Amino acid sequence: MREFDYYRATDLASATQQSAQPETHILAGGTTQLDLMKCDVLRPARLVDITHLTNLREISLSSSSLDFGALVKMSEAAESQDVLSSAPAVAESLMLAASAQLRNMATLGGNILQRTRCAYFRDPHAWPNCNKRQPGSGCAAKEGLNDNHAVLGISESCIALYPGDFAVALTAFDAVLHIQGADGQQRRVAVDDFFLLPGTRPDRETQLAEGEVIVRITLPLSPALANSHYLKVRDRSSYEFAAASAAVGLELESDGRTIRDVRIALGGVATRPWRVRQVEQALQGQPLEEKILRDAAELAIEGAVAHQHNGHKITLAPRVIARALMTVGGLA
Ligand code: FAD
Numbered sequence: 001m002r003e004f005d006y007y008r009a010t011d012l013a014s015a016t017q018q019s020a021q022p023e024t025h026i027l028a029g030g031t032t033q034l035d036l037m038k039c040d041v042l043r044p045a046r047l048v049d050i051t052h053l054t055n056l057r058e059i060s061l062s063s064s065s066l067d068f069g070a071l072v073k074m075s076e077a078a079e080s081q082d083v084l085s086s087a088p089a090v091a092e093s094l095m096l097a098a099s100a101q102l103r104n105m106a107t108l109g110g111n112i113l114q115r116t117r118c119a120y121f122r123d124p125h126a127w128p129n130c131n132k133r134q135p136g137s138g139c140a141a142k143e144g145l146n147d148n149h150a151v152l153g154i155s156e157s158c159i160a161l162y163p164g165d166f167a168v169a170l171t172a173f174d175a176v177l178h179i180q181g182a183d184g185q186q187r188r189v190a191v192d193d194f195f196l197l198p199g200t201r202p203d204r205e206t207q208l209a210e211g212e213v214i215v216r217i218t219l220p221l222s223p224a225l226a227n228s229h230y231l232k233v234r235d236r237s238s239y240e241f242a243a244a245s246a247a248v249g250l251e252l253e254s255d256g257r258t259i260r261d262v263r264i265a266l267g268g269v270a271t272r273p274w275r276v277r278q279v280e281q282a283l284q285g286q287p288l289e290e291k292i293l294r295d296a297a298e299l300a301i302e303g304a305v306a307h308q309h310n311g312h313k314i315t316l317a318p319r320v321i322a323r324a325l326m327t328v329g330g331l332a
């Protein structure tokens with residue numbers, strides 16, 4: 001690892017001011033940041049450690065929302081009774097992620113901002129051609145091993161997958177990020193607007209500007225969120241990223257069979273957390289029946305493009321949606 005300076009922030013104002021300096025990165029749990037510095041992908045001159053900002057560690061439940069400080073650990077949120085009872089899909093998305101050791105170390109803000117696991121991105125010395133690291137240098141994955149690359153939201157420049165789970169659940173349920181800049185002002189950005197498509201600039205992944213810190217995440221409560229589920233299908237049953245995943249929530253009419261509200265987002269198949277509003281719209285007002293769920297779920301992969309090794313994701317994604325919906329609907 002290259003040498004770097006270290007600054008421990010003691011309040012949010014100094015954290016944002018310091019991290020606005022050139023070549024400075026934020027350090028939270030460090031499980032992505034330090035990993036990528038060891039791989040020589042990230043080369044900051046300085047790290048600003050925000051882990052001592054004690055006011056970003058609360059989980060609070062009100063009558064209208066569930067709020068998480070950005071420094072809440074993944075394991076704390078996954079095990080919180082408030083999260084388990086009001087937002088089970090969110091708790092599951094965290095509990096099914098990474099390993100117990102990582103969940104104890106990693107923060108929610110850092111989890112949202114984790115980077116792709118594309119092996120070519122993570123190995124700059126063996127693979128100099130990566131548009132995400134070096135815009136204009138090419139993409140080794142398109143003609144390489146791409147079994148765990150995206151089929152939705154891809155561009156000519158990049159087919160890298162967004163690998164996280166938590167942000168998929170946040171996207172399904174209209175969560176909002178509170179972001180503070182170096183000028184002390186806070187802005188709110190919907191998680192669904194926060195992530196950018198790769199387009200011609202895959203190096204730009206989110207709306208976060210230099211010096212901005214995610215301070216809080218707000219999740220609006222709803223009956224669909226209370227009756228929600230995160231289904232993660234993967235090559236082995238623990239410590240593995242999703243081959244395909246779905247965060248779903250369902251609210252039925254008083255007749256117990258007509259769909260009043262349904263929320264769906266996909267993980268493990270797209271370049272960013274992927275809300276599938278076309279499936280939601282197709283199911284609104286429909287009876288809760290397996291065939292109707294399966295037919296609607298096929299709409300999720302409209303426009304999907306496979307490369308040599310990742311066609312299985314196009315088959316898998318609608319099945320994961322349908323099974324997750326059958327689980328929350330009591331059909332599975
Ligand atoms: P850090 O590494 O400290 O930071 C990550 C990035 O976010 C850095 O760029 C940092 O500058 C920035 N940052 C951090 N906090 C803030 C903030 N508040 N505001 C602005 N910028 C910030 N994740 C899954 O979802 N599912 C998995 O199955 C999974 N499996 C994994 C397996 C392995 C082996 C590993 C190493 C990781 C895995 N992960 C998985 C990813 C892991 O969950 C993330 O590394 C972790 O959540 C990142 O959180 P952190 O606090 O350690 O972030």
Ligand code: SF4
Pocket residue numbers: 116118119120121129130131132133138139140141142149157158159160202
């Ligand atoms: Fe780089 Fe994206 Fe290609 Fe991976 S898929 S090598 S991250 S440009």
